[in-house]
Amino acid sequence: MAVDLDAVGRTLSPIHLRSVVESTARLNIWQGSVRSGKTVASLLRFLMAVATAPSSGRVLLFGKTRESVNRNVFAVLTDPALFGPLARLVKYNPGAPTGTILGREVDVLGANDAKAEPKVRGMTLCLAYGDELTTIPEVFFTQVLARLSVRGAKLFGTTNPDAPNHWLRRKYLLRAGELNLRTWQSTLDDNPHLDPQYVADLKREYVGLWYKRFILGRWVQAEGAVFDMWDEDRHVVPMLPRIDRWISLGIDYGTRNATAALILGVGEDGRLYLTHEWRHDPAIARRQLTDAGLSRELRRWLADIEVPGTQCLKGLNPEWTVVDPAAASLRLQLHEDGMTPALADNAVLDGIRLMSSLLGNDQVKVHKSCQGLIDEIPGYSWDDKAAERGEDAPIKADDHSIDAARYAIKTPEVLWRPMLRRAVDLAA
Template sequence: MPIDLDAVGRTLSPVHLRSVVESTARQNIWQGSVRSGKTVASLLRFLMAVATAPSSGRILLFGKTRESVNRNVFAVLTDPDLFGPLAKLVHYNPGAPLGTILGRQVDVLGANDAKAEPKVRGMTLCLAYGDELTTVPEAFYTQVLARLSVKGAQLFGTTNPDSPAHWLRKKYLLRAGELNLRTWHSTLRDNPHLDPQYVADLAREYVGLWYKRFILGEWRSAEGAVFDMFDEDRHVVDELPAIVRWVSLGIDYGTRNATAALVLGVGADGRLYLTHEWRHDPAVARRQLTDRGLSRELRKWLSELEVPGAPGLSGVLPEWTVVDPAAASLRLQLFEDGITPALADNSVLDGIRLMSSLLGNDQLRIHRSCTGLLEELPGYSWDDKAAERGQDAPLKADDHSIDAARYAIKTPEVLWRPLVRGSLDLAA
């Protein structure tokens, strides 16, 4: 079945149409902001390559995980609005190691750590497609290139910008002139089919570092303060509104270090509030608490908390108790004491990005009683040495309350997201 280039072409901007024609190199990489159209353009070119690929050699699709490949690649390929009848010729069961595209069997691999590299050894590839290339290990990418040994073999891939020191930029993109590599850069302006309101909303969802990378499409370093959008005058409150839903209790666990707990609620004004904080620091208290002691003190503290807007009422019972993934013993103790704990989502950068967006859009405020968190926020900084290696990582110091807040916010996002109003509504 021929590819209807006219139909697909109507969804592409001039830069993307040009990229489909020009992508004849061994490596072909589309880079730029989110929703800039690079995925559709690269997948159109990939389909054309699959249709004409030699019978010798295998075809590989890879990304950080098989789940991300399913979400970012197969979900697009099977969209009839984009690829018409061809969408029916793409088949994949989420999580499976194999799929079918245009009648051709394809391998699907996740590459989320250094152990992924051996997965591709021994393959003889004629074609490969990489989703979000900056999220896969360098060793894996290098091995994929080594396996592209069939005559005329090609790689197609996409990426959002990352650190300027990232291996993909330094070792490949900046060397496009000397390598058999073509690359194209695009921004939101290169996707003419996006609703203007959606573009405006998307731009507000990213702040600081991520706005520069994901909206402007710039390769920027993580440097300085992590939460540079935090403003005490704007984000710290002395009085809480009525809390319409007690979402979560986030707990960061320490033995020699501090254990911190933050309560998250949704206010009647449609904002998130970090309402109360509990900390036990052995260095300050001059005594350590066992897991049983921590559980007892936390439960006592929750039972005595004053309920905002309800004089005389005390006791808060959050719907989720979200605990540090490293705190298996505390989770067991809480369970024995009648609290069912949830394992915290410890995706550090995703959690930081979410907190940053909420602060930047004035959708998150903090009560002044959360002193540990308020002391940590201004000094929480990016690690310059990690940035030199092309990695985004905060300095691991004075972050116990920040981690507790991140757990409380990120893990139950599905619960609070429908209840929090947009920044335009909150500006009033």
């Protein structure tokens, strides 16, 4: 395969050019911050390996899901700005079990959990590419390595840093000297082709734990308060501005625990506001409500809310009602009662990261009436036992309003994101 070295030189930084040359080990892993250029470098090397791979054995691409492989791998490989005419030699239909790269059929697998491991059994691999390796179950990764049995077989992969006790770091990256493994670490500043304004914005958007991992590229542990940037004096407001758009109602469901609901709006100042809160806690009320009772009380509460900025207008009807994924019975009840509930996005870490960034950049405020949320946030902490296993997880206690807020914010992000003003504008 002929490679245009001038084009490569314009695309890759020196560290990544070096990695393409040096990645001759059995295991080759690019690690570092987001947008540091590791994906392009690893995929260039992968293309070169596909072109020279032995005819015996299969070629495997894997990631958390086939969708993520399509988004993070095939979308990059088919970009002519990056790979020129080679991009035309990559074919893949999203969701398909196979694709074609440089005329060779390749297998595409998702490894969402440990149950995916049997998918690899029986394969004989000459080449594998893994996208975001820290999201892959260890048992799946181990099985892939066992299947790389063709002489000269290699694995190429990328990852952002995670917890320092993560199995990938502890069992592989830290043992590079004793394993047939090469690894390269890079940061945002190693990618000279990014727009400086984009880099500055990205560095502002990540805060705390996420800044250390995704901007600085460090393997650091989640410990202490989840929202360590929270400051009641800074984030809680006594009055609401004019709300230009009522985005969502987020509902966290409980039977013996509290059910909580929060409303999210976009203010005239280009910030998000958590404006109103409703809670039913059986331990405090000394009675449980059925799904019909919860639906009735929620609808009554919405109808009685005095709309901020008006003299006598009552009743709010947010564009989205997003409900706890575990609350199938409540969603059905709300639907029967004339509402249109949607399944909330319950990607916990993604939601926490988004809320952290918004809080850190003063892009979300909480009205003083949302007392349940205000009470919960300071004590919301990372689980030390999970951290010892190399996992990030908050302690599941006193988080009902937090979960409702997370649903309200994360699920309809596509609606409010274009209306949000940048942190630098808000500070002006």
